[in-house]
Amino acid sequence: MSAEAEADGQSSRIEINGVGKRYGDLQVFKDINLEFREREIVTIVGPSGCGKTTLLRCIDGLLPVNEGEIRIEGDVITQPREGVSMVFQHFGLFPWKTVRQNVGYGLKLAGAPRAEIAEKVPYYVDLVGLKGFEDAYPYQLSGGMQQRCGLARALTMEPSVLLMDEPFAAVDAQTREILQFELLKIWRMRPMTMVFVTHSIEEAVLMGDRVVVLKGRPSSVFEVIDVDLPAPRDRSTLAHPRFTEIREHVWTTLMDEVRAAEYELN
Amino acid sequence: MTTDALTQPADSRSMGSLLSNIFWGTSLRAKVTAGILILLVWQVGVTLFAPSFVATPIGVALAFPGVVTSKVFLIASKGTLLAVFQGLAIALVFGTVVGVAMGRMKVFDRALNFYVSGFYTMPMIALLPLLTIWFGYGGDARLATVIFAAFFSIVINVRDGARSVPPEYLEVCKAYRAKARYVWFDITVFASLPYLIAGFRLAAGRALVAAVIAEFFVSLQDGVGMFVLFNARNFNHDVAVVGVVALVAFGLMFEITMNWTTRRFFPWYRRETKAD
Ligand SMILES: Nc1ncnc2c1ncn2[C@@H]1O[C@H](COP(=O)(O)OP(=O)(O)OP(=O)(O)O)[C@@H](O)[C@H]1O
Ligand SMILES: [Mg+2]
Numbered sequence: 146m147s148a149e150a151e152a153d154g155q156s157s158r159i160e161i162n163g164v165g166k167r168y169g170d171l172q173v174f175k176d177i178n179l180e181f182r183e184r185e186i187v188t189i190v191g192p193s194g195c196g197k198t199t200l201l202r203c204i205d206g207l208l209p210v211n212e213g214e215i216r217i218e219g220d221v222i223t224q225p226r227e228g229v230s231m232v233f234q235h236f237g238l239f240p241w242k243t244v245r246q247n248v249g250y251g252l253k254l255a256g257a258p259r260a261e262i263a264e265k266v267p268y269y270v271d272l273v274g275l276k277g278f279e280d281a282y283p284y285q286l287s288g289g290m291q292q293r294c295g296l297a298r299a300l301t302m303e304p305s306v307l308l309m310d311e312p313f314a315a316v317d318a319q320t321r322e323i324l325q326f327e328l329l330k331i332w333r334m335r336p337m338t339m340v341f342v343t344h345s346i347e348e349a350v351l352m353g354d355r356v357v358v359l360k361g362r363p364s365s366v367f368e369v370i371d372v373d374l375p376a377p378r379d380r381s382t383l384a385h386p387r388f389t390e391i392r393e394h395v396w397t398t399l400m401d402e403v404r405a406a407e408y409e410l411n
Numbered sequence: 412m413t414t415d416a417l418t419q420p421a422d423s424r425s426m427g428s429l430l431s432n433i434f435w436g437t438s439l440r441a442k443v444t445a446g447i448l449i450l451l452v453w454q455v456g457v458t459l460f461a462p463s464f465v466a467t468p469i470g471v472a473l474a475f476p477g478v479v480t481s482k483v484f485l486i487a488s489k490g491t492l493l494a495v496f497q498g499l500a501i502a503l504v505f506g507t508v509v510g511v512a513m514g515r516m517k518v519f520d521r522a523l524n525f526y527v528s529g530f531y532t533m534p535m536i537a538l539l540p541l542l543t544i545w546f547g548y549g550g551d552a553r554l555a556t557v558i559f560a561a562f563f564s565i566v567i568n569v570r571d572g573a574r575s576v577p578p579e580y581l582e583v584c585k586a587y588r589a590k591a592r593y594v595w596f597d598i599t600v601f602a603s604l605p606y607l608i609a610g611f612r613l614a615a616g617r618a619l620v621a622a623v624i625a626e627f628f629v630s631l632q633d634g635v636g637m638f639v640l641f642n643a644r645n646f647n648h649d650v651a652v653v654g655v656v657a658l659v660a661f662g663l664m665f666e667i668t669m670n671w672t673t674r675r676f677f678p679w680y681r682r683e684t685k686a687d
Contacts (some may be wrong), residue, residue, distance in 0.1 A: 207585055225586050237583035240679045241601045254587040282679040302587075 158183045158306060158338045159204065163213035165363075166199055172363035173199050175212065179357060179366060183305075184336040188349035190399065191359030197342040198234070200359075201308050204340065205231045217306060227255075230299035234310040236291045238283045238298075244270065245279040248297045255302070269297040272331060289313075289320035300331065306338045314344060322380075325352060329378055346399065350392045351378055358398050368398055470649035471656070478653040483638065488657060490633030491626065494550065495618045495661075498557030502614060506565030507607065511599050513566070514573020527570075531563035535621055539628050553625035553634065560621035561614035568610025572603025604680060608673065615665050619658065635661075 158181055165175035173196035181187050189197050202208040204215055206225040215222045217229060230251070238247050249266040270279055273293040283291055292312055299307060312328075313321045325348060332339060343349050349356045353372050360367035372391055374382055382388055450468040457467045478484050512519045513527070535556055542559070546552040576599055584594050600607070626636030639654035673680050 205586055207582060225588050227588075231586050233579065233583065233586075235579045237579050237586075239580065239583075239598070239601070241604070241677065251587045254584075254589045254593055284679055 158185075158218060159340070160216040161204070161213070162216070164200075164203065164210050164215060165212035166196065166203060166208070167211045174359065174364045176365050177213070179369075181306075181338050181340060183338055186332065186339040186341060186352055186354050187357060188341045188343055188353035188355075189357045189359060190343060190346060190349045190395065191364060192399065193344070195359045195362075195364040197359060198310055201231070201310050201340065201342055205229060205308055207231075228302075228304050229306040229308065230302045230304035232292075232295050232299045232307070232309040232312045234312070234314060236283075236295045236315075238291055238294055240283050243280050243282055244275055244286070244294050247283070247294055248301055251298050251302050265301050265303075269301045272300065273297045274327065287316075287320075289316035289324065292316060293324065296328070300335075303335070304337060306340070309339065309341045311342055311344060313348070321348075326379060328352070333377060346392055346395050347383075350374075350388060350395060351382060356391075356395055358395065360398075370395060464646040464648055466648035466652040471652045474647075474649040475653050475656075478650050479657070484635075484654070484657075486633050487635045487638040487654075488661075490550070490631065491619075491622050491635040491658075492661065494553045494557055494622050494634075495615075498554050498622070499561050499611070499615060499618050502558050502561035502565055502618070503611060506562045506610070506614070507569050507600065510566045510569025510610075511573050511595050511603075513570040514576075514603070515595060515599060520570070524570075527563055527566050530559075531567055535560045535617075536624055536628075539625065542625075543629060548629050550631065550633070552629050553622055553631055556621045556625040557618045560617040564613040564617060565607070565610040568606045568613070569600075569603055572606025573599045575606075576602040604677065608669070608680075612666075612669065615669075616662065619662060623658065 159179075161177050161179040164177045166173045177200065179187075189200070191197055199208065203210050204217075204222065206222045206229075209223065217226060220226070239250070242250065245266055248270055249262045252262045252265065267276075267279070270276060273296055275290060275293055275297065278286065278290065283294070286294065292315060296312065313324050316324065329352065341349075341352055343352075350372055356370040356372060357366060358368045358370070359365070370391060374385060374387055374391075454468050457465050509519075509523070509527075513523055514520070538559065539552075539556060542555045543552045546555045580598050580602055581594070584598055589598070622634065623636035623639075625631070626634030627640055631637050635654050635657055639651045639658075642648070642651035642654065
């Protein structure tokens with residue numbers, strides 16, 4: 146990596162400045178200030194309903210913000226932008242399309258020539274481990290395979306920013322672990338800025354260079370935790386004493402909120 | 412009154428399942444027995460109490476081979492089927508376009524919904540005198556009637572389908588910056604396919620009725636409707652009933668073709684609807 150690229154790596158790709166979002170009378174979050182650097186993996190955790198999905202949708206330009214602004218590479222985001230891909234929690238696969246067609250659909254919508262689609266799709270299908278299932282329909286795939294299909298569709302766009310909304314929430318523990326390390330491997334091959342929303346604290350600490358904790362009602366950034374774990378992250382990271390330490394820290398931070406919510410209910 | 416209204420659906424459902432058990436259950440023997448019994452009552456009843464020209468099962472069966480190979484009947488079948496298929500094809504294409512437009516754009520919906528619903532409920536037979544004046548006493552009037560009968564049930568169903576496209580699909584479209592033509596004619600059409608198929612089935616039934624009625628009204632020689640009418644008036648009732656049986660067969664053929672088509676070309680279709 147050249148010195149210039151190194152320096153570039155420190156520049157910020159996404160800036161979130163004083164952002165707030167309301168649905169009618171409901172203020173979901175307010176005064177969010179965050180910066181995501183180039184080729185950085187940031188994970189976002191927070192209690193259910195605190196607005197993680199909403200924030201991701203705002204970053205992708207699917208929803209307008211009510212206060213503040215979101216910039217990607219300096220441009221204010223008002224609508225979905227080239228170079229930014231989103232992996233949906235609901236997979237977002239079209240049941241009438243095969244794996245091949247689903248994976249290539251993003252490129253097709255972007256007006257990519259047939260030859261380019263024919264070249265890239267098999268590569269990413271293979272990369273996410275769906276080789277041999279090119280002609281299967283989503284109903285013939287397991288949850289984890291559907292998720293990988295959605296991931297492949299986002300990756301074929303070769304984005305510089307990848308937004309992922311609880312991408313592994315619908316898969317079993319083993320598949321989830323496999324997918325986590327596969328994703329990290331893919332990221333090492335093609336580093337990009339990754340914003341990763343998850344319910345799992347383990348996953349947040351394992352995957353993230355930094356962990357953002359959202360809290361409060363309306364929520365805002367409660368803490369940003371630097372995860373100073375050695376790279377590359379793999380299974381051995383899970384046994385690292387520092388991993389346990391950070392995980393406990395995030396857990397305690399979040400737990401306060403959960404308890405508070407319980408008291409509110411009682 | 413209110414309790415009646417509440418209990419009725421449950422009752423009719425159990426009644427329906429009872430009936431379907433009798434007719435479609437494993438009791439093939441019961442089905443065949445019932446069929447034979449009906450034919451027997453028909454045969455005996457007519458022989459004993461009705462004039463000799465009234466159709467009997469045996470008469471129909473004897474007339475059947477001769478009729479279905481006769482030139483007159485084949486020309487009549489071709490005329491009816493062609494009109495129904497042409498009309499359905501035209502109604503399918505334009506009905507889908509209008510339905511998608513209404514489902515996806517509020518302006519179209521507000522402008523057209525009232526009229527589409529109105530025309531849908533209107534009996535097309537009432538329009539026949541006008542259609543014959545506009546299109547002449549010929550095949551064109553029949554085709555127009557068929558299109559008219561089929562078009563609105565397709566529009567109404569596709570519209571409902573287009574309005575109920577899952578928001579996740581639309582979110583994906585937006586995220587990938589899909590152009591309107593993809594959203595309309597790929598995502599919307601395929602997402603509404605169950606509705607489209609339901610509408611098309613309905614349309615096919617209506618189209619066949621429309622074709623036969625138009626043939627009656629216009630006295631079209633190349634139509635099964637006219638074939639039935641002509642033979643009925645000439646007291647060839649056995650032959651007329653063969654025509655009626657042919658119409659039933661057309662309807663069944665359509666159902667079978669539809670089932671085969673969805674299975675062959677939309678393998679995901681049944682799985683998807685079942686999962687819901
Ligand atoms: N389209 C909408 N209209 C109105 N309110 C909404 C809408 N979408 C989300 N909300 C509300 O906004 C809040 C945040 O929702 P969001 O889906 O962003 O939460 P989340 O943090 O992703 O939750 P989870 O972890 O359960 O996925 C919730 O209280 C939700 O009820
Ligand atoms: Mg969410």
